[in-house]
Amino acid sequence: MSVMYLRGGRPLEGELTVHGAKNSVLPILAACLLAGGPVTLSNCPKLTDVTTALDILRRLGCKAEQEGHRIVVDPTGAEGNAISEKQMQAMRSSIIFLGPLLARMGEAHLTYPGGCELGPRPIDLHLAAIRAMGCGITEDHGIHCAGRPAGGEVYLSIPSVGATENAMLCAVGASGVTTISNAAREPEIGDLQSFLNSLGARVRGAGSSTITVEGGRPLSGGEFHIMGDRIVAATLLSAAAAAGGRVRLSGVDWRHLATVLSVLHQAGCRVESRLEHVELERDRAIALRGVPTVRTAPYPGFPTDAQAPVMAALAVSQGCTLFVETMFDSRYRHVPELIRMGADITTEGRVALVRGVERLHGAKVEAHDLRGGGALAAAALGAEGVTVLSGLSHIDRGYEGLETMLQCLGADVERREA
Numbered sequence: 001m002s003v004m005y006l007r008g009g010r011p012l013e014g015e016l017t018v019h020g021a022k023n024s025v026l027p028i029l030a031a032c033l034l035a036g037g038p039v040t041l042s043n044c045p046k047l048t049d050v051t052t053a054l055d056i057l058r059r060l061g062c063k064a065e066q067e068g069h070r071i072v073v074d075p076t077g078a079e080g081n082a083i084s085e086k087q088m089q090a091m092r093s094s095i096i097f098l099g100p101l102l103a104r105m106g107e108a109h110l111t112y113p114g115g116c117e118l119g120p121r122p123i124d125l126h127l128a129a130i131r132a133m134g135c136g137i138t139e140d141h142g143i144h145c146a147g148r149p150a151g152g153e154v155y156l157s158i159p160s161v162g163a164t165e166n167a168m169l170c171a172v173g174a175s176g177v178t179t180i181s182n183a184a185r186e187p188e189i190g191d192l193q194s195f196l197n198s199l200g201a202r203v204r205g206a207g208s209s210t211i212t213v214e215g216g217r218p219l220s221g222g223e224f225h226i227m228g229d230r231i232v233a234a235t236l237l238s239a240a241a242a243a244g245g246r247v248r249l250s251g252v253d254w255r256h257l258a259t260v261l262s263v264l265h266q267a268g269c270r271v272e273s274r275l276e277h278v279e280l281e282r283d284r285a286i287a288l289r290g291v292p293t294v295r296t297a298p299y300p301g302f303p304t305d306a307q308a309p310v311m312a313a314l315a316v317s318q319g320c321t322l323f324v325e326t327m328f329d330s331r332y333r334h335v336p337e338l339i340r341m342g343a344d345i346t347t348e349g350r351v352a353l354v355r356g357v358e359r360l361h362g363a364k365v366e367a368h369d370l371r372g373g374g375a376l377a378a379a380a381l382g383a384e385g386v387t388v389l390s391g392l393s394h395i396d397r398g399y400e401g402l403e404t405m406l407q408c409l410g411a412d413v414e415r416r417e418a
């Protein structure tokens with residue numbers, strides 16, 4: 001088991017191109033099941049969740065290989081229709097294979113994705129969307145779906161990212177037209193739509209609350225470039241806000257980060273955003289300011305995945321910041337770890353009150369989930385002394401070599417075997 005040693009007190013300086021987005025490549029890998037020939041994906045991050053998705057594709061009979069940031073999937077040999085419990089547990093978002101499996105095979109057998117560190121991960125909206133397309137579902141020691149999907153009217157009571165993606169993928173293979181209303185509007189949904197249309201599908205409306213899919217069109221193989229990861233960018237910008245200095249990130253559309261940039265600007269950072277890069281500068285001699293309220297919400301609201309990193313930056317500030325986490329039940333597991341570093345944070349259910357302190361100090365801390373881990377690394381770079389961060393398996397799910405990225409920006413960080 002490895003741990004990260006981070007020595008704080010040094011401002012960050014440098015430029016970096018942000019790697020491809022985990023939350024785009026995962027649904028696009030599932031979508032490869034629908035392709036009519038080999039698919040080549042570029043700008044794919046090297047992450048454990050990607051490895052898990054490739055393993056699922058291979059178990060279903062596809063050829064799937066990653067070389068560096070390039071992935072080639074050939075689905076022509078796909079014949080399986082079941083995903084094992086181990087695979088479902090390894091990655092909560094394995095549920096995203098349900099829609100394309102049904103569309104391709106006419107049946108799908110999966111187990112429930114585990115409740116993860118964020119709290120329960122229900123899939124009722126995924127199942128309701130599949131039912132709305134005419135497929136039968138029995139829940140008996142797992143989820144068993146059968147029937148070729150027909151077009152239908154899908155209404156999502158919550159703009160769920162995963163349920164929107166599952167509905168899109170099932171609809172592409174359905175025999176008629178499907179309308180998805182109250183769809184999620186995250187940028188990664190737009191990337192999925194662009195990918196599907198590049199194969200010959202006809203999907204419209206991603207980025208709005210209503211998506212329409214003209215199903216049943218034959219799809220080809222193709223090539224596609226995965227978008228940059230806006231949450232990795234938010235984490236690196238939060239680290240710069242915590243440590244001070246100046247960083248420039250390219251490969252991400254700043255418009256996908258507008259709410260995060262606004263909060264960091266309100267806190268006192270200088271933020272310059274262009275279509276192809278984002279720059280943040282913070283003078284460490286000037287304390288950050290608390291920001292009245294940071295309330296997470298579906299896109300284009302403040303992203304729940306950026307809540308922990310931004311909290312880490314604002315833990316050292318003048319004044320208070322009130323966080324309201326509206327998306328998940330248990331997304332404050334980084335708070336006790338920040339308190340061990342000297343933060344002053346009180347949580348009550350989905351609310352966290354951060355009373356800014358003058359400084360944090362290094363400590364032994366543990367990541368309990370992916371973005372909480374990124375947050376603790378950001379906090380450590382703004383703290384005095386050395387922090388020893390464990391739980392790196394969580395971090396490796398969504399950050400490709402976080403320590404390398406931070407080193408590129410001048411941070412004193414190294415990864416060692418514990």
Ligand code: EPZ
Binds near residue numbers: 022327398
């Ligand atoms: C996606 O998860 C992301 N994961 C999450 O990122 C992200 O936090 C989340 O969207 C919200 O933006 C991927 O894209 C792989 P949801 P997802 O369905 O699709 C409830 C990360 O750190 N809900 O939009 O699982 C659910 O409980 C990860 O990269 C139901 O009630 O999220 C939550 O309260 C963490 N029933 C809300 O909807 C359902 O059937 C939003 O969840 C589905 C969801």
